[in-house]
Amino acid sequence: MNRILHMKKSTRSSLFTYTLVIVAYVVIQLLRAFREGGVGSVLEGQLVPICAYVTMALALNLVVGVSGELSLGHAGFMSIGAFAGCSVAAALQNTVTLDPLRLALSMVLGAVIAGFFGFLIGVPVLRLNGDYLAIVTLAFGEIIKSLVTNIYLGVDADGPQFSFLSNNNQLGEGGIELIRGPVGVTNSERIATFTAGFVLVLVALFIIFNLVNSRTGRAIMAARDNRIAAESVGISVTKYKMIAFVTSAALAGAAGTLYGCGQVTFTATKFDFNTSILILVFVVLGGLGNMWGSVIAAAALTILPEALRQFADYRMLVYAIVLILVMLATNNPTLWNFIARIREQRQEKKEGAK
Amino acid sequence: MNSKKFLAFTMAAAMTLSLAACGGDSGSASSTGDASGAGSTSTVESTGSAFKIGGTGPLTGTAAIYGLAAQRGAQIAVDEIQEAGGDIQFELNYQDDQNVPETAVNAYNNLKSWGMQISLGSVTSQPGIATSVYNNEDRIFALTPSASSPDVIEGKDNVFQMCFSDPNQGLASAQYISEQGLGENIYIIWKNDDVYSTGIKDQFVAEAEELGLNVVGDSTFTDDTANDFTVQLTDAQQKGADLIFLPMYYTPASLILTQADAMGYEPAFFGVDGMDGILTMDGFDASLAEGVMLLTPFNADAEDEATQAFVAEYESRYGETPNQFAADAYDCIYALKLALETAGCTPDMSAEEINDALVEVFPTITLTGLTGDGEGITWDSTGAVSKAPKGMVIQDGAYVGMD
Numbered sequence: 001m002n003r004i005l006h007m008k009k010s011t012r013s014s015l016f017t018y019t020l021v022i023v024a025y026v027v028i029q030l031l032r033a034f035r036e037g038g039v040g041s042v043l044e045g046q047l048v049p050i051c052a053y054v055t056m057a058l059a060l061n062l063v064v065g066v067s068g069e070l071s072l073g074h075a076g077f078m079s080i081g082a083f084a085g086c087s088v089a090a091a092l093q094n095t096v097t098l099d100p101l102r103l104a105l106s107m108v109l110g111a112v113i114a115g116f117f118g119f120l121i122g123v124p125v126l127r128l129n130g131d132y133l134a135i136v137t138l139a140f141g142e143i144i145k146s147l148v149t150n151i152y153l154g155v156d157a158d159g160p161q162f163s164f165l166s167n168n169n170q171l172g173e174g175g176i177e178l179i180r181g182p183v184g185v186t187n188s189e190r191i192a193t194f195t196a197g198f199v200l201v202l203v204a205l206f207i208i209f210n211l212v213n214s215r216t217g218r219a220i221m222a223a224r225d226n227r228i229a230a231e232s233v234g235i236s237v238t239k240y241k242m243i244a245f246v247t248s249a250a251l252a253g254a255a256g257t258l259y260g261c262g263q264v265t266f267t268a269t270k271f272d273f274n275t276s277i278l279i280l281v282f283v284v285l286g287g288l289g290n291m292w293g294s295v296i297a298a299a300a301l302t303i304l305p306e307a308l309r310q311f312a313d314y315r316m317l318v319y320a321i322v323l324i325l326v327m328l329a330t331n332n333p334t335l336w337n338f339i340a341r342i343r344e345q346r347q348e349k350k351e352g353a354k
Numbered sequence: 355m356n357s358k359k360f361l362a363f364t365m366a367a368a369m370t371l372s373l374a375a376c377g378g379d380s381g382s383a384s385s386t387g388d389a390s391g392a393g394s395t396s397t398v399e400s401t402g403s404a405f406k407i408g409g410t411g412p413l414t415g416t417a418a419i420y421g422l423a424a425q426r427g428a429q430i431a432v433d434e435i436q437e438a439g440g441d442i443q444f445e446l447n448y449q450d451d452q453n454v455p456e457t458a459v460n461a462y463n464n465l466k467s468w469g470m471q472i473s474l475g476s477v478t479s480q481p482g483i484a485t486s487v488y489n490n491e492d493r494i495f496a497l498t499p500s501a502s503s504p505d506v507i508e509g510k511d512n513v514f515q516m517c518f519s520d521p522n523q524g525l526a527s528a529q530y531i532s533e534q535g536l537g538e539n540i541y542i543i544w545k546n547d548d549v550y551s552t553g554i555k556d557q558f559v560a561e562a563e564e565l566g567l568n569v570v571g572d573s574t575f576t577d578d579t580a581n582d583f584t585v586q587l588t589d590a591q592q593k594g595a596d597l598i599f600l601p602m603y604y605t606p607a608s609l610i611l612t613q614a615d616a617m618g619y620e621p622a623f624f625g626v627d628g629m630d631g632i633l634t635m636d637g638f639d640a641s642l643a644e645g646v647m648l649l650t651p652f653n654a655d656a657e658d659e660a661t662q663a664f665v666a667e668y669e670s671r672y673g674e675t676p677n678q679f680a681a682d683a684y685d686c687i688y689a690l691k692l693a694l695e696t697a698g699c700t701p702d703m704s705a706e707e708i709n710d711a712l713v714e715v716f717p718t719i720t721l722t723g724l725t726g727d728g729e730g731i732t733w734d735s736t737g738a739v740s741k742a743p744k745g746m747v748i749q750d751g752a753y754v755g756m757d
Contacts, residue, residue, distance in 0.1 A: 041463040049456060146576070149547045165546075167556070182547045186483060186505060264484040265455050269547055269577065306460050315450065316414055 014209040017292040021205065024299075025198045042306050048262030050302050051197025052078075055255035057282035057298040058204045058291060059248040064280070065289030066212055067244035068224030069126070070134040072276050073141030077114040077249045078256035079271035083148055085110030085257025086185045087178040091155045099191045103261055107200065107254045114253020118246045126241045129227065133245075141276055148268035153179040184267030185260060192262035200258055201295070204251050208291060211247060220244050285327060404443035405694065405701050405708075407432075407687070408465030409474030409499075410458045410485060413450040416577070417478055419631070420603075420679050421450070424477045424499050427680030430667055431687035442691050443701075451476060455484035462488055470494060471705045472712070474686055475513065477679065479503035479520075479549045486513045495709040497690060497716075499682035503549050507737035512713050514737040516682045516689065516725070518651070520553030523626045526649055526743045527554070527599065528561035530624075534745075534756070536647065537597025537622055541590040542572035543583065543610065545602050554601035554626055570595050580606045583613050591619050603628040608638045615642050627651065627743070631677035633751060640751050649743040651725035652678040653753045661724050678725065685723035685731065692719050 007015070028047070032038040039047075056078060063071045085106040096102040117140075125136045152167040153160065156175030163169050167181060179185055211217050222230040223237040231237055260266055282301055286293030304322065308315045329335060409428065411421030425448040432444045449465055451458035458481030465473070473489055475498030476482040482501025489496040490510040497514045498506060504519045518526075531537060540562065545551035555572070562569050570593040573586040587610065590598055598614075598621050600607050607629055614620070625632075625648035633640050654665050654675050664684060668676040676684075690712075696719055697711035720730040731741045745756035 041466045042460060045459055045463040142578075149576070182552050183483075183503075183505070183549050184480075263456060264459070264487040265480065267455075267480060267547075270454065270456070305457075306464065309449065309461075309464055313413065313450075 010213050013290075013292065014205070014213070017205055017209075017295065018202070020292055021198070021201055021295060025194075028194070043303070046302060046306065047194040048192045048197050049259060050299050051194065051201055052255045052259035052262070053279070053282065053302050054201050054295050054298040055197075055204045055258070056252055056279045057286065057294040058201070058208055059251035059255065060279050061283045061286070061289065061291060061294045062208055062211070062244055062248040062251070064283050065287075066208075066217070066224070067220050067241050069241060069245065070131060071137045071245075071248070072134050072273070072280070073137030073139070073144075074248075074252050074279055075271040075273070075275035076137070076141035076144040077118060077252035078259065078275070079141075079144050079148060079268060080114045080117055081107075081110035081253030081256025082260030082266060082271070083151075083179055083185060083256075083268070084113045085253070086187060086260040087153060089191060089257075089261055090176055090178050090185075090187065091160070093176070093188070100193075100196065103191050103196055103257075106261065107257045110257035111250040111254040114256065115246050115250030118249025119242070122242045122245045126238050126245060138273070138276075141271070141273060145268050145272055148179070149182055151179050152177075152181050182267065184265060184270075186265045187261065187263065190262055190264065192258050192260075197258055197262075200254060204254075205291065207247065207251065211244075216240065216243060281323070285323075285330075403701055404445045405690075405699075406445050406447070406469050406471045407474060407690070408447045408449065408462075408468065408470035408472075409476070409683075410449050410451040410461040410465070410481060411477030412453040412481075413448065415452045417453040419677075420500065421448075421453075421477045423677055423679035424448075424474075424683035426668065426672055427664075427676060427683035428474065428499070428687050430664065430671070430680075431684045434667075435687070435691060441700075442694050444687065444690075446687075448474075451478075451481045453478050453481060455481050457481075458485050459488065466492065466494070471701070471703075471708055472497075472690060474499060474683070475506070476501050477683075479506065479553075482506040486510055489513055493706045493709045495705075495712045497686050499686045500679050503553060504738075510737065511735070512709050512737075514716055514733055515739050516686050516731075517627070517678075518739060518741065518743055520550055521557035523649060523743060524554040524557030524559075524601070525561050527601075527624065527626060528558050528565055528567060530647075530649065530745050530756075531597065531599075532562075532565040532567055536624065537567075537595075539568050539570045539593070539595045540597050540599055541570055541593060541595030541621075542599045542601070543586050543590070544572065544574055545576065545580070545606065546574040547576040548602070550603075550628065551601050558599060558601065575606065581609070583610045584617070586610075587614050587617060587619060590621070591617070595621055597622045597624060600625045600629065602626075604630065604632040604635060608632055608635055608643075611642045611646070612639070622647065624648070627678055633748065634675045634677075643748045644750075646748045647756065648746055648748075648753075650678055650746055650753070651741060651743060652681040653744070653746060655752045664724055681724040685721065685725050688723060689719070689721045689731070692721055 028039055038044055056074065060071060060074050063069050088109050089102055089106040092102050096105065121136060121140055125133050150165050152163045152169055154169040154171045154175055154177045156172040158172060161169040161171065219235045220240045222235055223240050227237055282298040283294055286297035305315065305319050308318050311318045411424050412418050413421045413425065428446055432446045436443060447465060447468055449461035451461045458476050462485045473494050473496040475496040476485045477500050479501045482498055483503060483505045486496060486506050490512060495512050497516060500517045502517045502520050504521060507513050507515055542555055544555040559569060571589060573589055600610060600623060607625060623646045625646060627650045629648040630650045630652065632643050665676055668680060693712050693715050697715040699708050699711050716733050717735045720732050722730050726741055731739060733739055746753040747756050
């Protein structure tokens, strides 16, 4: 106990985050195994998307919270990861029969491709000083959406076939259509599991904590806090911002693959500006730079719209209001004072009654 | 500043509380009363003597007109059956899916935990593809009113469609245009981020080639660019098109008609079943739709008694003319009733037992519905419906049969 108390604040925080995730996983798995009806069919269906959104929130927190740049197109990286990863998973269907291995391979590939796109965007933009990343990533997300909507990709015995705008692929016998333009991807099997999602979240946490609490992480934060001061002591701001951004893009790609492989079908329009903003909301609500906050916020806000189904037509309205309430409540000194005052008054009354 | 924040907080809290009251009301409202007229999700208290029917559809968001129409059409049928009495009664529960597959699956799971015995699938195609897979895995019978993509029923023995499929519409449109000699030079404007539009267009182009129709060009739009069509129309004009094929829903189509009129360009327009509803659209000058041709299974101006009763009921409840989504959903409920009667199912049977019985029975029944054009609607065992799309032309603000 004493050791925990005397730990460095950052170590304690990361230890808390790991514990939180592991405990949540164990509790849910126990419920699924031993309770009749498990965790309920609604939550059961949301487990994989929750893991994907948690990873997305962690990835974006690395850019927004730790490196202090605003990205408004993270759904674009998720999209790349989802389409690339699911295509690979479907193409390898007959060669790699072990589902977890196939999923892991797809995730790695999804991460690499998304990371590469992150690098391409970062090269010009992260050299600039200002909010340019927000503008460019916003456009990037929209471009990816428009491009992917027009891609037709198939694979047969002779290898992959690709066409753009209209479907000119002539697939031979046993060929699989991987991406079908506006119809998107239709998975024949859903290989993403809750355990895979849990592992991905742990890996993301491991990468982020090790990055943030290293020499590199301190350089990233120094560049965030004062660019000029950081440059004056010889820190290459572009390089360190790039490390954070590419890592984040790669994690987002892996999250996209997890999401995609857990869905029956998805289209490019799913990963639009609204999704980017939704993930940003997770990050802001959980606290900038606060990883366990992101985990909780992402999980809670994914479950919330489903939990509000009893409000029928007013569901999304209530969702918005609850969101505003939570934002105000978690960051409102007046309210805290108000509650504290009421408590004091009650205590005084109690004491007075005695 | 702080006091302002505090005020904002209190206001938001007050709103939540008042909404919680509203939500509570509509949640417990019985569909026998007029509460269902408010357009909220109406669920009857379980009596144990009614079949639980669930469906997902976009009740909010940009596609809400289709989801709401289907929900309302089905609700009218359920209420009619209740009034008429009889052994077979239904409880209807429509959940919002915002036209997103992920949300549709959540909504479907929600219905499953509610105890859904028979499903109305999803209203729109993309969510329909997602939920139909779960319908098949969980062995819950589904009859979708309007998810028209062939992917919805493909490889699933227990998913049936009430609407004709997208390729069928493309096929029928091309044949109609060719048979009736409606146009020499055809131009297509289609929505390339939409399954429905793409499905119809692909089949149309293939069939047009076969029939020797001259397609002079095509152009696309997406959700984000559906607010200006001057580029597409100018292109069509320059290519000398005298017939423009519009495989899309009526909202973008109405804009195309308006802009073509403003340009002084007057080709013939040919739409599909998504065009149905254009005459009743708010803020659209219906006179612009004069001479527009479309294929639709449902005609709100039809003379027969069943259609007139349905249209009158719908208008008195919701203040608008029903479109084909409402009619398809209405037919769905009666098709289920007929099938359940034929199979001799009772509400205390499990979803799986009902499923097995309905899969057997469905290909054998014939329904005389609103959308069957008097000849009756039948299904084959793949789940596809067989009913003929009907060519209509808009004359004096009403549909008139084309042949």
